[in-house]
Amino acid sequence: MDHLPIFLDVKAKKIIIDGGGTPAARRAERALTAGANVFVFCPNLSPEFDKLLSHPSLTYFPRAPEQADFDGCIVAYGATENDARDEALHRMAKQAGVLVNIADVTKYCDFITPSVVDRSPLIVAVSSGGNAPIIARILRARIEVMLPAAYGRLTKFVGGFRDAVMDKLTSTDQRRHFWENTIEGQVGDFFLAGDAEAAGKRLLEDLNIAATAADTPQMGEVYLVGAGPGDPDLLTFKALRLMQRADVVLYDRLVSDEIMTLVRRDAERVNVGKMPQQHTMVQEDITQLMVSLAKQGKRVLRLKGGDPFIFGRGGEELEELAKHDIPFQVIPGITAASGCASYAGIPLTHRDHAQSCVLITAHGKDGVLDLDWPTLINPSQTVVVYMGLSSLGTLSEQFVKHGLNPATPAAVIDNGTRSNQQVVTGTIGDIHDKVLDSGIKGPALIIIGSVVSLRDDLKWFTESDKAHHQMTLHAQDTL
Numbered sequence: 001m002d003h004l005p006i007f008l009d010v011k012a013k014k015i016i017i018d019g020g021g022t023p024a025a026r027r028a029e030r031a032l033t034a035g036a037n038v039f040v041f042c043p044n045l046s047p048e049f050d051k052l053l054s055h056p057s058l059t060y061f062p063r064a065p066e067q068a069d070f071d072g073c074i075v076a077y078g079a080t081e082n083d084a085r086d087e088a089l090h091r092m093a094k095q096a097g098v099l100v101n102i103a104d105v106t107k108y109c110d111f112i113t114p115s116v117v118d119r120s121p122l123i124v125a126v127s128s129g130g131n132a133p134i135i136a137r138i139l140r141a142r143i144e145v146m147l148p149a150a151y152g153r154l155t156k157f158v159g160g161f162r163d164a165v166m167d168k169l170t171s172t173d174q175r176r177h178f179w180e181n182t183i184e185g186q187v188g189d190f191f192l193a194g195d196a197e198a199a200g201k202r203l204l205e206d207l208n209i210a211a212t213a214a215d216t217p218q219m220g221e222v223y224l225v226g227a228g229p230g231d232p233d234l235l236t237f238k239a240l241r242l243m244q245r246a247d248v249v250l251y252d253r254l255v256s257d258e259i260m261t262l263v264r265r266d267a268e269r270v271n272v273g274k275m276p277q278q279h280t281m282v283q284e285d286i287t288q289l290m291v292s293l294a295k296q297g298k299r300v301l302r303l304k305g306g307d308p309f310i311f312g313r314g315g316e317e318l319e320e321l322a323k324h325d326i327p328f329q330v331i332p333g334i335t336a337a338s339g340c341a342s343y344a345g346i347p348l349t350h351r352d353h354a355q356s357c358v359l360i361t362a363h364g365k366d367g368v369l370d371l372d373w374p375t376l377i378n379p380s381q382t383v384v385v386y387m388g389l390s391s392l393g394t395l396s397e398q399f400v401k402h403g404l405n406p407a408t409p410a411a412v413i414d415n416g417t418r419s420n421q422q423v424v425t426g427t428i429g430d431i432h433d434k435v436l437d438s439g440i441k442g443p444a445l446i447i448i449g450s451v452v453s454l455r456d457d458l459k460w461f462t463e464s465d466k467a468h469h470q471m472t473l474h475a476q477d478t479l
């Protein structure tokens, strides 16, 4: 983050505006809306100021500002498009220790003016860090559409009950849970539907129930959530919602950093991928931790790479939760097979190539692969192998030994869907050597079958082109 986002209380404080054109008028307007005493300096004002001049908190000076004008000022804006005046304003503001912003002159800016969605008292401010204000403005327009005007009123309404809730619910977690349930539940629905009275009545009833319940220990909840293979755009809406509600998150090594930034900022984070090395212990420890946190009344987010029910041990964790009568929700995620195949241009089934697709794991003990070979050796089937990178040598040898044509196409996708995705293609006969040459380290997925040849037929680009292509698409999507 290049800038610190803060919302400044400028009520009855002095703000200087140097300029008389449209940008100056916009700044004056916003400062007045926020309750500031605005001092406008300019020999001639555009008609945009006509309405503003009668505002009781605006004082107009038909001259340029001078050093003495900065006494008691907290913020100064320059919008004259005159280099010498910009420079002078900046110098005087600095001398007086005043925060200054000169429109479109980054070197003279202590702060950025964001694009704002105003649903006062709810305010959304968007900034591109000065890099591309147009993107911030486009985003603002999108948010503008998403946020019903009634949200401002809802915020005020909720604010009216803040003290009552503070009194009755003593812990921060209790209050947060109460507000989340209230705003996203019936109270919010009533209010947004225009029935503030019913909303208020319901809120007080819910508050009494919550206050009574607060004295008895509450059972928490576990959200078993699939985070997908890495690209945060592949999360589901529901995953994101629960990620924002969690009190504590237990996450795996496979969950990307970008995804972790989307978890509620104040949630406690436990990296369970970094627990002791012995696997059996790790799983037991994780399950135990989940159970004990839920018993303390916490909302536990168990965040897993891909889909929790595909080689994710989600089932085992749930069995344990069920034993302790802990409520849970399971949210599917995009599994590595779908994510990697899509981002590598390899359709997993295709009428001319594969009528079925099997997902297997090659996580065999001591290099011995205990697989059901007769069902795997089938030219019209795609085989996707999870956790197979370290045994790729044995795996490919065994496939050929059990009758698969050595010329069968194969691909290994490393860090699929992430910005560092790498794809190695070849045949089951030579893929191991090619992977060794590539130096990839995983996580990696192996796809075996004639569908791999479609990647060339589809004229899938080189990896850097592809990454660029995805990014361009992404950027277009964002705009």
Ligand code: SAH
Binding pocket: 229, 230, 254, 304, 305, 306, 307, 308, 309, 310, 311, 312, 334, 335, 336, 337, 340, 385, 386, 387, 388, 413, 414, 415, 416, 417, 418, 443, 444, 445, 446
């Ligand atoms: N539940 C997960 C799989 C966990 S097993 C899912 O549904 O995807 C871990 C294995 O998944 C890794 O060894 C690798 O084979 C595969 N995998 C997970 N994420 C991957 C990614 N981004 N790229 C390539 N393979 C991945």
